[in-house]
Amino acid sequence: MGCSVCAKSFTAFRWTHTCRYCSKLVCSACSAKASIVQGVKLRKPRRVCLTCFMDAKFHQPPDTRLPHSSTSSDFGSPKPLDPVFHTYHRAKPPPTLADLSVFAPRYQTDATYFLLLEQALAVIGSSMGLIQLIGTRDVFYVTAYNVDDLPPQMTRVEAGLVTLTADPTLVQEPYHDDMPFIRIPLMLATSCIGTLEVANPSGYMPPADVIKDLQNIASTAAMVMQNTAIESQHHHPNKRTSASRLRQHRGNSASTTSTSSMYSASSFRDTADSTTSSNVSESAECMMEALLTMSMQTATLLRDTKERMHCVV
Structure with a gap:
Protein backbone atom coordinates (compact mmCIF):
# COMPACT_ATOMS: atom_id res chain seq x y z
CA MET A 1 0.00 0.00 0.00
CA PRO A 61 -19.07 26.67 2.20
CA PRO A 62 -21.40 23.66 2.40
CA ASP A 63 -24.80 23.98 0.74
CA THR A 64 -27.42 24.12 3.52
CA ARG A 65 -30.45 24.24 1.23
CA LEU A 66 -32.90 21.33 1.53
CA PRO A 67 -33.40 19.37 -1.69
CA HIS A 68 -36.87 19.03 -3.20
CA SER A 69 -38.10 15.62 -2.02
CA SER A 70 -41.14 15.23 -4.25
CA THR A 71 -40.49 12.19 -6.43
CA SER A 72 -44.07 11.10 -7.22
CA SER A 73 -46.86 12.54 -9.34
CA ASP A 74 -50.41 13.36 -8.29
CA PHE A 75 -51.62 9.93 -9.44
CA GLY A 76 -49.24 8.03 -7.17
CA SER A 77 -46.97 6.79 -9.96
CA PRO A 78 -43.25 7.47 -9.66
CA LYS A 79 -42.21 10.75 -11.17
CA PRO A 80 -39.23 10.51 -13.53
CA LEU A 81 -36.22 12.37 -12.22
CA ASP A 82 -34.81 15.07 -14.43
CA PRO A 83 -31.07 14.98 -15.06
CA VAL A 84 -29.20 17.29 -12.72
CA PHE A 85 -26.07 19.09 -13.86
CA HIS A 86 -23.83 20.45 -11.14
CA THR A 87 -21.57 23.38 -11.91
CA TYR A 88 -18.88 24.18 -9.37
CA HIS A 89 -17.41 27.65 -9.59
CA ARG A 90 -13.84 27.78 -8.37
CA ALA A 91 -13.50 29.73 -5.17
CA LYS A 92 -10.55 31.95 -4.35
CA PRO A 93 -7.39 29.84 -4.75
CA PRO A 94 -5.62 28.82 -1.56
CA PRO A 95 -3.02 31.39 -0.46
CA THR A 96 -0.13 28.94 -0.80
CA LEU A 97 -0.93 28.38 -4.50
CA ALA A 98 -2.76 31.61 -5.31
CA ASP A 99 -1.03 32.04 -8.67
CA LEU A 100 1.61 29.61 -9.86
CA SER A 101 2.91 32.25 -12.28
CA VAL A 102 4.97 33.81 -9.45
CA PHE A 103 7.10 30.67 -9.62
CA ALA A 104 7.69 30.97 -13.38
CA PRO A 105 11.38 31.96 -12.97
CA ARG A 106 11.92 28.88 -10.81
CA TYR A 107 10.30 26.67 -13.45
CA GLN A 108 12.29 28.21 -16.29
CA THR A 109 15.61 27.36 -14.61
CA ASP A 110 14.67 23.73 -13.93
CA ALA A 111 15.93 21.16 -16.42
CA THR A 112 13.17 18.74 -15.41
CA TYR A 113 10.62 20.41 -17.69
CA PHE A 114 13.00 20.39 -20.63
CA LEU A 115 13.57 16.66 -20.13
CA LEU A 116 9.82 16.09 -19.93
CA LEU A 117 9.39 18.03 -23.16
CA GLU A 118 12.05 15.88 -24.82
CA GLN A 119 10.13 12.78 -23.71
CA ALA A 120 6.94 14.16 -25.26
CA LEU A 121 8.68 14.97 -28.53
CA ALA A 122 10.14 11.46 -28.66
CA VAL A 123 6.71 9.88 -28.08
CA ILE A 124 5.11 11.61 -31.06
CA GLY A 125 8.24 11.91 -33.19
CA SER A 126 8.13 15.71 -33.36
CA SER A 127 10.95 18.26 -33.37
CA MET A 128 9.09 21.28 -32.03
CA GLY A 129 7.23 21.82 -28.77
CA LEU A 130 6.83 23.87 -25.63
CA ILE A 131 5.49 23.85 -22.08
CA GLN A 132 3.72 26.99 -20.92
CA LEU A 133 2.27 28.10 -17.60
CA ILE A 134 -1.09 29.87 -17.54
CA GLY A 135 -1.37 32.62 -14.96
CA THR A 136 -4.40 34.68 -13.99
CA ARG A 137 -4.15 36.90 -17.07
CA ASP A 138 -0.79 36.12 -18.66
CA VAL A 139 0.98 33.13 -20.18
CA PHE A 140 4.61 32.31 -19.35
CA TYR A 141 6.83 29.96 -21.30
CA VAL A 142 8.53 27.42 -19.07
CA THR A 143 10.62 25.77 -21.78
CA ALA A 144 10.58 25.44 -25.55
CA TYR A 145 12.38 23.35 -28.17
CA ASN A 146 12.99 24.64 -31.71
CA VAL A 147 10.34 27.34 -31.27
CA ASP A 148 11.96 30.64 -32.23
CA ASP A 149 10.99 34.25 -31.56
CA LEU A 150 8.79 33.50 -28.57
CA PRO A 151 7.91 36.55 -26.48
CA PRO A 152 8.77 36.01 -22.79
CA GLN A 153 5.20 36.79 -21.78
CA MET A 154 1.84 37.15 -23.53
CA THR A 155 -1.73 37.66 -22.42
CA ARG A 156 -4.16 34.77 -22.63
CA VAL A 157 -5.92 36.49 -25.53
CA GLU A 158 -2.69 36.86 -27.51
CA ALA A 159 -1.78 33.22 -26.87
CA GLY A 160 -5.20 31.95 -27.92
CA LEU A 161 -5.87 30.48 -24.46
CA VAL A 162 -9.17 32.18 -23.71
CA THR A 163 -11.10 28.89 -23.71
CA LEU A 164 -9.54 25.67 -22.47
CA THR A 165 -10.74 22.09 -22.32
CA ALA A 166 -9.58 19.19 -20.19
CA ASP A 167 -9.21 17.01 -23.31
CA PRO A 168 -6.35 17.06 -25.84
CA THR A 169 -7.08 19.25 -28.86
CA LEU A 170 -5.49 20.13 -32.19
CA VAL A 171 -4.84 23.87 -32.34
CA GLN A 172 -3.27 26.47 -34.62
CA GLU A 173 -0.96 28.71 -32.61
CA PRO A 174 -1.00 32.42 -33.48
CA TYR A 175 2.80 32.48 -33.68
CA HIS A 176 2.98 29.44 -36.01
CA ASP A 177 -0.04 29.58 -38.31
CA ASP A 178 1.42 27.05 -40.72
CA MET A 179 2.04 24.33 -38.09
CA PRO A 180 -0.70 22.56 -36.10
CA PHE A 181 0.04 21.71 -32.47
CA ILE A 182 -1.42 19.07 -30.18
CA ARG A 183 -2.38 20.76 -26.92
CA ILE A 184 -2.37 18.64 -23.75
CA PRO A 185 -3.67 20.53 -20.67
CA LEU A 186 -1.71 20.39 -17.41
CA MET A 187 -4.49 19.59 -14.94
CA LEU A 188 -4.42 19.98 -11.16
CA ALA A 189 -7.67 18.72 -9.67
CA THR A 190 -10.33 20.63 -11.65
CA SER A 191 -8.17 23.51 -12.91
CA CYS A 192 -5.82 23.86 -15.87
CA ILE A 193 -2.52 25.48 -14.89
CA GLY A 194 -0.70 25.16 -18.21
CA THR A 195 -0.33 23.28 -21.46
CA LEU A 196 2.07 20.85 -23.09
CA GLU A 197 2.12 21.51 -26.84
CA VAL A 198 3.93 19.49 -29.50
CA ALA A 199 3.91 20.10 -33.23
CA ASN A 200 2.13 17.60 -35.47
CA PRO A 201 2.76 18.32 -39.18
CA SER A 202 0.24 15.65 -40.27
CA GLY A 203 -2.62 17.76 -38.96
CA TYR A 204 -4.41 14.75 -37.43
CA MET A 205 -4.81 13.58 -33.87
CA PRO A 206 -2.39 10.72 -33.05
CA PRO A 207 -3.56 7.29 -31.86
CA ALA A 208 -5.07 6.83 -28.41
CA ASP A 209 -1.93 5.22 -26.96
CA VAL A 210 0.20 8.20 -28.03
CA ILE A 211 -2.32 10.63 -26.52
CA LYS A 212 -2.25 8.59 -23.31
CA ASP A 213 1.55 8.83 -23.10
CA LEU A 214 1.40 12.59 -23.68
CA GLN A 215 -1.21 12.93 -20.94
CA ASN A 216 1.02 10.98 -18.54
CA ILE A 217 3.91 13.36 -19.26
CA ALA A 218 1.62 16.37 -18.82
CA SER A 219 0.36 14.96 -15.51
CA THR A 220 3.94 14.56 -14.32
CA ALA A 221 4.79 18.15 -15.31
CA ALA A 222 1.76 19.47 -13.41
CA MET A 223 2.72 17.44 -10.34
CA VAL A 224 6.28 18.78 -10.42
CA MET A 225 4.96 22.34 -10.76
CA GLN A 226 2.71 21.92 -7.76
CA ASN A 227 5.39 20.33 -5.59
CA THR A 228 7.89 23.05 -6.56
CA ALA A 229 5.42 25.77 -5.61
CA ILE A 230 4.64 24.19 -2.25
CA GLU A 231 8.32 23.60 -1.50
CA SER A 232 9.21 27.19 -2.43
CA GLN A 233 6.43 28.53 -0.24
CA HIS A 234 7.60 26.33 2.64
CA HIS A 235 11.23 27.47 2.47
CA HIS A 236 10.58 31.09 1.40
CA PRO A 237 7.11 32.05 2.65
CA ASN A 238 7.67 35.79 2.26
CA LYS A 239 9.64 35.73 -0.96
CA ARG A 240 7.96 36.82 -4.20
CA THR A 241 9.66 36.87 -7.55
CA SER A 242 9.01 39.63 -10.06
CA ALA A 243 7.83 38.65 -13.53
CA SER A 244 10.45 40.95 -15.04
CA ARG A 245 13.13 38.41 -14.13
CA LEU A 246 11.74 35.76 -16.47
CA ARG A 247 14.33 33.92 -18.46
CA GLN A 248 13.85 32.07 -21.69
CA HIS A 249 15.67 28.83 -22.50
CA ARG A 250 15.28 27.33 -25.91
CA GLY A 251 16.94 24.39 -27.57
CA ASN A 252 17.61 24.58 -31.29
CA SER A 253 20.21 21.85 -31.72
CA ALA A 254 19.51 18.79 -33.79
CA SER A 255 21.00 16.61 -31.06
CA THR A 256 18.88 16.25 -27.95
CA THR A 257 21.93 15.26 -25.92
CA SER A 258 23.91 18.40 -26.73
CA THR A 259 20.83 20.57 -26.31
CA SER A 260 20.11 19.07 -22.90
CA SER A 261 23.69 19.69 -21.82
CA MET A 262 23.54 23.27 -23.08
CA TYR A 263 20.24 23.83 -21.28
CA SER A 264 21.55 22.37 -18.03
CA ALA A 265 24.67 24.54 -18.14
CA SER A 266 22.74 27.73 -18.82
CA SER A 267 20.01 26.88 -16.34
CA PHE A 268 22.41 26.57 -13.44
CA ARG A 269 24.89 29.24 -14.48
CA ASP A 270 24.27 31.08 -11.22
CA THR A 271 25.88 28.20 -9.32
CA ALA A 272 29.52 28.82 -8.52
CA ASP A 273 30.63 25.21 -8.62
CA SER A 274 30.19 23.41 -11.95
CA THR A 275 30.27 20.03 -10.19
CA THR A 276 27.28 21.00 -8.10
CA SER A 277 25.50 22.13 -11.27
CA SER A 278 26.08 18.73 -12.87
CA ASN A 279 24.83 16.91 -9.78
CA VAL A 280 21.67 19.01 -9.68
CA SER A 281 21.02 18.31 -13.36
CA GLU A 282 21.52 14.57 -12.86
CA SER A 283 19.24 14.50 -9.83
CA ALA A 284 16.58 16.42 -11.76
CA GLU A 285 16.81 13.91 -14.59
CA CYS A 286 16.51 10.98 -12.17
CA MET A 287 13.50 12.61 -10.52
CA MET A 288 11.86 13.15 -13.90
CA GLU A 289 12.40 9.53 -14.92
CA ALA A 290 11.02 8.24 -11.62
CA LEU A 291 7.94 10.46 -11.80
CA LEU A 292 7.33 9.58 -15.44
CA THR A 293 7.62 5.86 -14.71
CA MET A 294 5.28 6.20 -11.76
CA SER A 295 2.65 8.08 -13.77
CA MET A 296 2.79 5.54 -16.60
CA GLN A 297 2.48 2.62 -14.19
CA THR A 298 -0.48 4.28 -12.48
CA ALA A 299 -2.17 4.96 -15.81
CA THR A 300 -1.64 1.35 -16.91
CA LEU A 301 -3.03 0.04 -13.63
CA LEU A 302 -6.14 2.21 -13.93
CA ARG A 303 -6.66 1.19 -17.54
CA ASP A 304 -6.36 -2.52 -16.69
CA THR A 305 -8.78 -2.11 -13.79
CA LYS A 306 -11.37 -0.45 -16.04
CA GLU A 307 -11.00 -3.23 -18.61
CA ARG A 308 -11.52 -5.92 -15.96
CA MET A 309 -14.59 -4.13 -14.61
CA HIS A 310 -15.98 -3.87 -18.14
CA CYS A 311 -15.44 -7.60 -18.70
CA VAL A 312 -17.21 -8.46 -15.44
CA VAL A 313 -20.20 -6.30 -16.33
Whole structure:
Protein backbone atom coordinates (compact mmCIF):
# COMPACT_ATOMS: atom_id res chain seq x y z
CA MET A 1 0.00 0.00 0.00
CA GLY A 2 1.35 3.41 -0.97
CA CYS A 3 0.43 7.07 -1.15
CA SER A 4 -2.83 7.72 -2.99
CA VAL A 5 -1.31 10.75 -4.76
CA CYS A 6 2.25 9.78 -5.73
CA ALA A 7 1.85 5.97 -5.30
CA LYS A 8 5.15 5.71 -3.41
CA SER A 9 5.51 3.13 -0.66
CA PHE A 10 5.56 4.24 2.95
CA THR A 11 8.88 3.86 4.76
CA ALA A 12 10.50 4.99 7.98
CA PHE A 13 11.32 8.28 6.27
CA ARG A 14 8.02 8.59 4.37
CA TRP A 15 5.35 8.58 7.05
CA THR A 16 1.69 7.74 6.64
CA HIS A 17 -0.92 10.45 7.04
CA THR A 18 -4.68 10.36 6.61
CA CYS A 19 -6.51 13.06 4.70
CA ARG A 20 -9.17 14.53 7.01
CA TYR A 21 -11.36 15.33 4.02
CA CYS A 22 -11.37 12.16 1.88
CA SER A 23 -9.79 9.71 4.42
CA LYS A 24 -7.15 8.50 1.95
CA LEU A 25 -3.59 7.61 2.96
CA VAL A 26 -0.99 10.13 1.80
CA CYS A 27 2.65 10.96 2.52
CA SER A 28 4.04 14.23 3.88
CA ALA A 29 5.12 15.52 0.47
CA CYS A 30 1.63 15.03 -0.99
CA SER A 31 -0.29 16.62 1.87
CA ALA A 32 -0.58 19.96 3.61
CA LYS A 33 -2.10 21.34 6.79
CA ALA A 34 -5.26 23.38 6.37
CA SER A 35 -6.87 25.53 9.03
CA ILE A 36 -10.00 26.38 7.01
CA VAL A 37 -12.25 23.68 5.55
CA GLN A 38 -15.28 24.72 3.47
CA GLY A 39 -15.20 28.22 4.91
CA VAL A 40 -15.09 27.01 8.54
CA LYS A 41 -12.00 27.82 10.62
CA LEU A 42 -10.76 24.85 12.63
CA ARG A 43 -9.34 25.02 16.12
CA LYS A 44 -6.19 23.24 15.00
CA PRO A 45 -4.90 22.63 11.48
CA ARG A 46 -5.79 19.31 9.89
CA ARG A 47 -3.75 17.48 7.28
CA VAL A 48 -5.37 17.06 3.87
CA CYS A 49 -4.09 15.64 0.59
CA LEU A 50 -3.10 17.98 -2.25
CA THR A 51 -5.93 16.70 -4.44
CA CYS A 52 -8.55 17.85 -1.94
CA PHE A 53 -6.56 21.01 -1.21
CA MET A 54 -6.76 22.04 -4.88
CA ASP A 55 -10.45 21.11 -5.25
CA ALA A 56 -12.93 23.96 -5.41
CA LYS A 57 -15.46 22.19 -3.17
CA PHE A 58 -12.86 22.07 -0.38
CA HIS A 59 -12.85 25.88 -0.13
CA GLN A 60 -16.58 26.47 -0.68
CA PRO A 61 -19.07 26.67 2.20
CA PRO A 62 -21.40 23.66 2.40
CA ASP A 63 -24.80 23.98 0.74
CA THR A 64 -27.42 24.12 3.52
CA ARG A 65 -30.45 24.24 1.23
CA LEU A 66 -32.90 21.33 1.53
CA PRO A 67 -33.40 19.37 -1.69
CA HIS A 68 -36.87 19.03 -3.20
CA SER A 69 -38.10 15.62 -2.02
CA SER A 70 -41.14 15.23 -4.25
CA THR A 71 -40.49 12.19 -6.43
CA SER A 72 -44.07 11.10 -7.22
CA SER A 73 -46.86 12.54 -9.34
CA ASP A 74 -50.41 13.36 -8.29
CA PHE A 75 -51.62 9.93 -9.44
CA GLY A 76 -49.24 8.03 -7.17
CA SER A 77 -46.97 6.79 -9.96
CA PRO A 78 -43.25 7.47 -9.66
CA LYS A 79 -42.21 10.75 -11.17
CA PRO A 80 -39.23 10.51 -13.53
CA LEU A 81 -36.22 12.37 -12.22
CA ASP A 82 -34.81 15.07 -14.43
CA PRO A 83 -31.07 14.98 -15.06
CA VAL A 84 -29.20 17.29 -12.72
CA PHE A 85 -26.07 19.09 -13.86
CA HIS A 86 -23.83 20.45 -11.14
CA THR A 87 -21.57 23.38 -11.91
CA TYR A 88 -18.88 24.18 -9.37
CA HIS A 89 -17.41 27.65 -9.59
CA ARG A 90 -13.84 27.78 -8.37
CA ALA A 91 -13.50 29.73 -5.17
CA LYS A 92 -10.55 31.95 -4.35
CA PRO A 93 -7.39 29.84 -4.75
CA PRO A 94 -5.62 28.82 -1.56
CA PRO A 95 -3.02 31.39 -0.46
CA THR A 96 -0.13 28.94 -0.80
CA LEU A 97 -0.93 28.38 -4.50
CA ALA A 98 -2.76 31.61 -5.31
CA ASP A 99 -1.03 32.04 -8.67
CA LEU A 100 1.61 29.61 -9.86
CA SER A 101 2.91 32.25 -12.28
CA VAL A 102 4.97 33.81 -9.45
CA PHE A 103 7.10 30.67 -9.62
CA ALA A 104 7.69 30.97 -13.38
CA PRO A 105 11.38 31.96 -12.97
CA ARG A 106 11.92 28.88 -10.81
CA TYR A 107 10.30 26.67 -13.45
CA GLN A 108 12.29 28.21 -16.29
CA THR A 109 15.61 27.36 -14.61
CA ASP A 110 14.67 23.73 -13.93
CA ALA A 111 15.93 21.16 -16.42
CA THR A 112 13.17 18.74 -15.41
CA TYR A 113 10.62 20.41 -17.69
CA PHE A 114 13.00 20.39 -20.63
CA LEU A 115 13.57 16.66 -20.13
CA LEU A 116 9.82 16.09 -19.93
CA LEU A 117 9.39 18.03 -23.16
CA GLU A 118 12.05 15.88 -24.82
CA GLN A 119 10.13 12.78 -23.71
CA ALA A 120 6.94 14.16 -25.26
CA LEU A 121 8.68 14.97 -28.53
CA ALA A 122 10.14 11.46 -28.66
CA VAL A 123 6.71 9.88 -28.08
CA ILE A 124 5.11 11.61 -31.06
CA GLY A 125 8.24 11.91 -33.19
CA SER A 126 8.13 15.71 -33.36
CA SER A 127 10.95 18.26 -33.37
CA MET A 128 9.09 21.28 -32.03
CA GLY A 129 7.23 21.82 -28.77
CA LEU A 130 6.83 23.87 -25.63
CA ILE A 131 5.49 23.85 -22.08
CA GLN A 132 3.72 26.99 -20.92
CA LEU A 133 2.27 28.10 -17.60
CA ILE A 134 -1.09 29.87 -17.54
CA GLY A 135 -1.37 32.62 -14.96
CA THR A 136 -4.40 34.68 -13.99
CA ARG A 137 -4.15 36.90 -17.07
CA ASP A 138 -0.79 36.12 -18.66
CA VAL A 139 0.98 33.13 -20.18
CA PHE A 140 4.61 32.31 -19.35
CA TYR A 141 6.83 29.96 -21.30
CA VAL A 142 8.53 27.42 -19.07
CA THR A 143 10.62 25.77 -21.78
CA ALA A 144 10.58 25.44 -25.55
CA TYR A 145 12.38 23.35 -28.17
CA ASN A 146 12.99 24.64 -31.71
CA VAL A 147 10.34 27.34 -31.27
CA ASP A 148 11.96 30.64 -32.23
CA ASP A 149 10.99 34.25 -31.56
CA LEU A 150 8.79 33.50 -28.57
CA PRO A 151 7.91 36.55 -26.48
CA PRO A 152 8.77 36.01 -22.79
CA GLN A 153 5.20 36.79 -21.78
CA MET A 154 1.84 37.15 -23.53
CA THR A 155 -1.73 37.66 -22.42
CA ARG A 156 -4.16 34.77 -22.63
CA VAL A 157 -5.92 36.49 -25.53
CA GLU A 158 -2.69 36.86 -27.51
CA ALA A 159 -1.78 33.22 -26.87
CA GLY A 160 -5.20 31.95 -27.92
CA LEU A 161 -5.87 30.48 -24.46
CA VAL A 162 -9.17 32.18 -23.71
CA THR A 163 -11.10 28.89 -23.71
CA LEU A 164 -9.54 25.67 -22.47
CA THR A 165 -10.74 22.09 -22.32
CA ALA A 166 -9.58 19.19 -20.19
CA ASP A 167 -9.21 17.01 -23.31
CA PRO A 168 -6.35 17.06 -25.84
CA THR A 169 -7.08 19.25 -28.86
CA LEU A 170 -5.49 20.13 -32.19
CA VAL A 171 -4.84 23.87 -32.34
CA GLN A 172 -3.27 26.47 -34.62
CA GLU A 173 -0.96 28.71 -32.61
CA PRO A 174 -1.00 32.42 -33.48
CA TYR A 175 2.80 32.48 -33.68
CA HIS A 176 2.98 29.44 -36.01
CA ASP A 177 -0.04 29.58 -38.31
CA ASP A 178 1.42 27.05 -40.72
CA MET A 179 2.04 24.33 -38.09
CA PRO A 180 -0.70 22.56 -36.10
CA PHE A 181 0.04 21.71 -32.47
CA ILE A 182 -1.42 19.07 -30.18
CA ARG A 183 -2.38 20.76 -26.92
CA ILE A 184 -2.37 18.64 -23.75
CA PRO A 185 -3.67 20.53 -20.67
CA LEU A 186 -1.71 20.39 -17.41
CA MET A 187 -4.49 19.59 -14.94
CA LEU A 188 -4.42 19.98 -11.16
CA ALA A 189 -7.67 18.72 -9.67
CA THR A 190 -10.33 20.63 -11.65
CA SER A 191 -8.17 23.51 -12.91
CA CYS A 192 -5.82 23.86 -15.87
CA ILE A 193 -2.52 25.48 -14.89
CA GLY A 194 -0.70 25.16 -18.21
CA THR A 195 -0.33 23.28 -21.46
CA LEU A 196 2.07 20.85 -23.09
CA GLU A 197 2.12 21.51 -26.84
CA VAL A 198 3.93 19.49 -29.50
CA ALA A 199 3.91 20.10 -33.23
CA ASN A 200 2.13 17.60 -35.47
CA PRO A 201 2.76 18.32 -39.18
CA SER A 202 0.24 15.65 -40.27
CA GLY A 203 -2.62 17.76 -38.96
CA TYR A 204 -4.41 14.75 -37.43
CA MET A 205 -4.81 13.58 -33.87
CA PRO A 206 -2.39 10.72 -33.05
CA PRO A 207 -3.56 7.29 -31.86
CA ALA A 208 -5.07 6.83 -28.41
CA ASP A 209 -1.93 5.22 -26.96
CA VAL A 210 0.20 8.20 -28.03
CA ILE A 211 -2.32 10.63 -26.52
CA LYS A 212 -2.25 8.59 -23.31
CA ASP A 213 1.55 8.83 -23.10
CA LEU A 214 1.40 12.59 -23.68
CA GLN A 215 -1.21 12.93 -20.94
CA ASN A 216 1.02 10.98 -18.54
CA ILE A 217 3.91 13.36 -19.26
CA ALA A 218 1.62 16.37 -18.82
CA SER A 219 0.36 14.96 -15.51
CA THR A 220 3.94 14.56 -14.32
CA ALA A 221 4.79 18.15 -15.31
CA ALA A 222 1.76 19.47 -13.41
CA MET A 223 2.72 17.44 -10.34
CA VAL A 224 6.28 18.78 -10.42
CA MET A 225 4.96 22.34 -10.76
CA GLN A 226 2.71 21.92 -7.76
CA ASN A 227 5.39 20.33 -5.59
CA THR A 228 7.89 23.05 -6.56
CA ALA A 229 5.42 25.77 -5.61
CA ILE A 230 4.64 24.19 -2.25
CA GLU A 231 8.32 23.60 -1.50
CA SER A 232 9.21 27.19 -2.43
CA GLN A 233 6.43 28.53 -0.24
CA HIS A 234 7.60 26.33 2.64
CA HIS A 235 11.23 27.47 2.47
CA HIS A 236 10.58 31.09 1.40
CA PRO A 237 7.11 32.05 2.65
CA ASN A 238 7.67 35.79 2.26
CA LYS A 239 9.64 35.73 -0.96
CA ARG A 240 7.96 36.82 -4.20
CA THR A 241 9.66 36.87 -7.55
CA SER A 242 9.01 39.63 -10.06
CA ALA A 243 7.83 38.65 -13.53
CA SER A 244 10.45 40.95 -15.04
CA ARG A 245 13.13 38.41 -14.13
CA LEU A 246 11.74 35.76 -16.47
CA ARG A 247 14.33 33.92 -18.46
CA GLN A 248 13.85 32.07 -21.69
CA HIS A 249 15.67 28.83 -22.50
CA ARG A 250 15.28 27.33 -25.91
CA GLY A 251 16.94 24.39 -27.57
CA ASN A 252 17.61 24.58 -31.29
CA SER A 253 20.21 21.85 -31.72
CA ALA A 254 19.51 18.79 -33.79
CA SER A 255 21.00 16.61 -31.06
CA THR A 256 18.88 16.25 -27.95
CA THR A 257 21.93 15.26 -25.92
CA SER A 258 23.91 18.40 -26.73
CA THR A 259 20.83 20.57 -26.31
CA SER A 260 20.11 19.07 -22.90
CA SER A 261 23.69 19.69 -21.82
CA MET A 262 23.54 23.27 -23.08
CA TYR A 263 20.24 23.83 -21.28
CA SER A 264 21.55 22.37 -18.03
CA ALA A 265 24.67 24.54 -18.14
CA SER A 266 22.74 27.73 -18.82
CA SER A 267 20.01 26.88 -16.34
CA PHE A 268 22.41 26.57 -13.44
CA ARG A 269 24.89 29.24 -14.48
CA ASP A 270 24.27 31.08 -11.22
CA THR A 271 25.88 28.20 -9.32
CA ALA A 272 29.52 28.82 -8.52
CA ASP A 273 30.63 25.21 -8.62
CA SER A 274 30.19 23.41 -11.95
CA THR A 275 30.27 20.03 -10.19
CA THR A 276 27.28 21.00 -8.10
CA SER A 277 25.50 22.13 -11.27
CA SER A 278 26.08 18.73 -12.87
CA ASN A 279 24.83 16.91 -9.78
CA VAL A 280 21.67 19.01 -9.68
CA SER A 281 21.02 18.31 -13.36
CA GLU A 282 21.52 14.57 -12.86
CA SER A 283 19.24 14.50 -9.83
CA ALA A 284 16.58 16.42 -11.76
CA GLU A 285 16.81 13.91 -14.59
CA CYS A 286 16.51 10.98 -12.17
CA MET A 287 13.50 12.61 -10.52
CA MET A 288 11.86 13.15 -13.90
CA GLU A 289 12.40 9.53 -14.92
CA ALA A 290 11.02 8.24 -11.62
CA LEU A 291 7.94 10.46 -11.80
CA LEU A 292 7.33 9.58 -15.44
CA THR A 293 7.62 5.86 -14.71
CA MET A 294 5.28 6.20 -11.76
CA SER A 295 2.65 8.08 -13.77
CA MET A 296 2.79 5.54 -16.60
CA GLN A 297 2.48 2.62 -14.19
CA THR A 298 -0.48 4.28 -12.48
CA ALA A 299 -2.17 4.96 -15.81
CA THR A 300 -1.64 1.35 -16.91
CA LEU A 301 -3.03 0.04 -13.63
CA LEU A 302 -6.14 2.21 -13.93
CA ARG A 303 -6.66 1.19 -17.54
CA ASP A 304 -6.36 -2.52 -16.69
CA THR A 305 -8.78 -2.11 -13.79
CA LYS A 306 -11.37 -0.45 -16.04
CA GLU A 307 -11.00 -3.23 -18.61
CA ARG A 308 -11.52 -5.92 -15.96
CA MET A 309 -14.59 -4.13 -14.61
CA HIS A 310 -15.98 -3.87 -18.14
CA CYS A 311 -15.44 -7.60 -18.70
CA VAL A 312 -17.21 -8.46 -15.44
CA VAL A 313 -20.20 -6.30 -16.33
